[in-house]
Amino acid sequence: NAGVMQNPRHLVRRRGQEARLRCSPMKGHSHVYWYRQLPEEGLKFMVYLQKENIIDESGMPKERFSAEFPKEGPSILRIQQVVRGDSAAYFCASSPQGSAGVDNIQYFGAGTRLSVL
Amino acid sequence: QQQVKQSPQSLIVQKGGISIINCAYENTAFDYFPWYQQFPGKGPALLIAIRPDVSEKKEGRFTISFNKSAKQFSLHIMDSQPGDSATYFCAASRGGYSTLTFGKGTMLLVSP
Numbered sequence: 118n119a120g121v122m123q124n125p126r127h128l129v130r131r132r133g134q135e136a137r138l139r140c141s142p143m144k145g146h147s148h149v150y151w152y153r154q155l156p157e158e159g160l161k162f163m164v165y166l167q168k169e170n171i172i173d174e175s176g177m178p179k180e181r182f183s184a185e186f187p188k189e190g191p192s193i194l195r196i197q198q199v200v201r202g203d204s205a206a207y208f209c210a211s212s213p214q215g216s217a218g219v220d221n222i223q224y225f226g227a228g229t230r231l232s233v234l
Numbered sequence: 235q236q237q238v239k240q241s242p243q244s245l246i247v248q249k250g251g252i253s254i255i256n257c258a259y260e261n262t263a264f265d266y267f268p269w270y271q272q273f274p275g276k277g278p279a280l281l282i283a284i285r286p287d288v289s290e291k292k293e294g295r296f297t298i299s300f301n302k303s304a305k306q307f308s309l310h311i312m313d314s315q316p317g318d319s320a321t322y323f324c325a326a327s328r329g330g331y332s333t334l335t336f337g338k339g340t341m342l343l344v345s346p
Contacts, residue, residue: 121277123277148332152336157243158338158339159238159240159337160278160323160336161336162335165332172332173332173333176333208277212332222283223280223332224280225278225279227275227276228277
């Protein structure tokens with residue numbers, strides 16, 4: 118049973134370009150979460166999605182960032198017109214249900230490390 | 235506003251010693267407290283988790299102690315090993331919600 122798959126693992130973009138980060142959840146999981154990790158910081162929640170729906174995007178900047186989880190295919194986190202401050206590790210997690218708990222563990226992918234030049 | 239405060243930022247423990255990492259939270263609605271372990275270049279992996287209806291949970295060498303009145307919880311790693319060297323994050327979630335609020339992490343180094 119494959120875990121949460123994220124690609125690419127490393128992504129280099131110049132300022133002003135677009136970054137697309139992909140996340141395939143674990144088999145049987147329909148809930149996906151995106152977190153951002155800055156150096157020497159904990160993970161910060163960005164957005165929570167179910168298939169075709171954004172459930173909570175309270176942690177995602179309102180400009181330049183968007184996320185989707187289509188009926189078919191991986192979840193995509195899209196950052197338009199990247200700036201140097203977007204450089205970070207972006208982690209995706211998935212769970213089988215929508216309420217965090219001992220019976221609903223969030224499993225994390227290995228992350229995408231975005232570097233903006 | 236940092237809802238989960240974690241300390242220390244870094245910790246060096248000798249092999250065989252006890253590693254202790256502490257977290258404090260502010261939101262009394264939190265009702266699920268997991269600890270995650272992260273190795274360099276990897277994603278966080280769940281280590282152990284607790285709900286506030288118990289004061290302690292032990293799994294192998296790892297124990298969570300929970301103090302609801304003080305709004306604090308801690309991770310104890312007994313007989314620490316060099317392979318335990320990693321960054322540890324505490325987190326919290328409130329009932330019915332999915333998102334996790336993380337502490338800033340503790341970098342643990344276990345010296346041989």
